Amino acid sequence: MIRFEGVTKSYDNQTLVVDTINLEIAKGEFLVLIGPSGCGKTTTLKMINRLIPLTDGTIWIAGRKVSEYAIHELRWQIGYVLQQIALFPHMTIEENIAIVPELKNWNKNRIHQRVTELLEMVGLDPTTYRHRKPHELSGGQQQRVGVVRALAADPDIILMDEPFSALDPISRGKLQDDLVQLQRSIQKTIVFVTHDIQEALKLADRICIMKNGKIEQLGTPEEITLTPATPFVRKFIQSDSLKPFVIAEHLEPMTSDTDRLPVLSFNAGWDEVLHALAQSDRAVIKREEERIGTISRQSVIAYLANGQEGGHVAHG
Numbered sequence: 001m002i003r004f005e006g007v008t009k010s011y012d013n014q015t016l017v018v019d020t021i022n023l024e025i026a027k028g029e030f031l032v033l034i035g036p037s038g039c040g041k042t043t044t045l046k047m048i049n050r051l052i053p054l055t056d057g058t059i060w061i062a063g064r065k066v067s068e069y070a071i072h073e074l075r076w077q078i079g080y081v082l083q084q085i086a087l088f089p090h091m092t093i094e095e096n097i098a099i100v101p102e103l104k105n106w107n108k109n110r111i112h113q114r115v116t117e118l119l120e121m122v123g124l125d126p127t128t129y130r131h132r133k134p135h136e137l138s139g140g141q142q143q144r145v146g147v148v149r150a151l152a153a154d155p156d157i158i159l160m161d162e163p164f165s166a167l168d169p170i171s172r173g174k175l176q177d178d179l180v181q182l183q184r185s186i187q188k189t190i191v192f193v194t195h196d197i198q199e200a201l202k203l204a205d206r207i208c209i210m211k212n213g214k215i216e217q218l219g220t221p222e223e224i225t226l227t228p229a230t231p232f233v234r235k236f237i238q239s240d241s242l243k244p245f246v247i248a249e250h251l252e253p254m255t256s257d258t259d260r261l262p263v264l265s266f267n268a269g270w271d272e273v274l275h276a277l278a279q280s281d282r283a284v285i286k287r288e289e290e291r292i293g294t295i296s297r298q299s300v301i302a303y304l305a306n307g308q309e310g311g312h313v314a315h316g
Contacts, residue, residue, distance in 0.1 A: 001027040001189045002048060002157065007057035009043050009213075017043050019213035020057070027156075028187045032200040035210035035236075041193045044210070045159055048191065049078045061157070076100060079150030079158040079188075083166050085142050087134040093119075093145055094130045100153040118148035121185075122178060140171035144178070151186070160192040164199070176202055197237060201225065202305035209233055222301055226278040238270060247273070247285055250303065251293035258284050258294060266292065273300065 002025040009018040018040040025031050033041040046052040047059060050066055059066045066074060087096045097118060098111045106114070119126040122144040134142055143163060150158055164172045176199060183190065194200055200207050201221045209216045209224065209232075217229040228234040247266060262276040266287040276283040277297040285293050 001025055001029070001062060002191070003060040004044075005058045005060070007044075007047065007059060008055050009040070009047065009052065010055045013055075016213050018047070018054075021213075021215060023208065023215065023218070025189060025191065027189055030183055030190045030192065030203060030205045032192045032194060032204035032207045033210060034194055034197065034200045034207060035216070037195065039210040040213040041210050042161055045161055045191055045193050048157070048159060049075055049080065076104065076153060077155045077157065079152075079155040081146050081150045081158065081160040081163045083162040083164075085146035085163075087142055087145060087149075089134050092131050092133060093124075093137070096134070096145060097149045097152050099149070104153055106153075114152060118151060121182065122148055138171070139167055140175060143167060143171075143175055147175075147179070147182075151188075156189060158188050158190045160190060162193055162195070165194070165196070172199075179203060198305060201301065209236060221305065222297065225301060225304060226274055226297065247295060250295050250299045251285060252282075252296060252299070254284075254291055254293055258282075258291070261294065263291075264295075 002023075004021045004023040007018060007021040007023075008016060010016050021044060033044055035041050043052055047054045048061070048066065050071060061069070061074075061077075087093075088099075094112075094115045097115050101111045101114060115130065116126045119129055124141065124144060129137070129141075129145075134145070137145065146163065150160075164175050167175065180203060192203060201224075204221055206218060206220055207224050208218045211232055217224060217233045219227075219229075224233065225237055228237055247264075247268065260280075261282055261284045262280055263284045263286050264272060264276055266285055268276075268285075273283070273295070277295075277300055281297045282294045284291055285295060
C-alpha cells in the first residue's frame, strides 16, 4: 500500500532529518513510528501526504509515486489526525465531520447518514452531539470527532500524529481501546506517530523504532520486546515510562507439559524474563526448589501494552 524507497529529508542540505528510509506498509496494517524527539518520525509521516516534500528517494501509494498525484486527490484519500484536533469552533460537529464529503460533492442525505454512522461508531449519540459546537464537548469527545472526521470520506489511509498525547491518562486509555476496536472493523492502513512505547505496544501490528533519522528496528510488538536488535532499542523498550513486571501478579498454574520450558527464579531480573520468553512462549517460575507456576509471553506483552502498575520485577 505505502512504500518508501531510499527516502531522505534535509532542511539545510547538510543535516539529514530522515536518512535513506526503506519501508513497506501493507494494506490494512497499523504501523507505529516511534523514537525520541528529533528522530524523524513526524517528518516521515508528513512526507506521505506531501505536507513536507522529500529531498531524495520515492514514496509510493497503491503503485503510484506520491508526486504523481494531484495534491487534492492525494489528500482526499488520506485522513489526517493531529494532536491538536483543530475543530472549527463556529461549526457544528456534523459540519466539521462533513467537510471533505462536501468538497467531494456528496449529497446531503449521504452526508447525514455518514455522520450518523461515524458518531455511533465512536459512542457519541448522533441526536445529542450532531448539532453541538466543539466547546460543548470534552477533550476526549473532541478527539473522537477528530478521528471520525478523518474517516468521513472513507479514505484508504489514516495518518495520526501523536493524536492522544494531550489527553489525560484515562481519556487516552479509552481512546486507545476505541481505536483498537475501530481498526478491527474498518481495517484501514494506519500510520501512527507516538513517543510512548506503551501506546505503540498496545496499538501496533508492527513498530518502527527510529533514531537519528534511521530505522533502528522494525518488527511486531513481540519481536521488539523480546528480541531488541540494538542496545538503543533495549533501553528504549525498558525506559522509565514502563512499569516493571511483577512475576507474582502474573503467575499461571503449573501444567503437565512444562518439562522442556526454561526455568526462572521468582526473583528473576527483567532481562532474564525477556530472554527466557524469547526462547519459549512460557517459562516455569521456581521459588527456592519449588516450581510454583508459569508466566507466559502473552501476559508480558499485554502487561507492557497496558502499562499496569508494579513495583519490582518480582517480590516475595
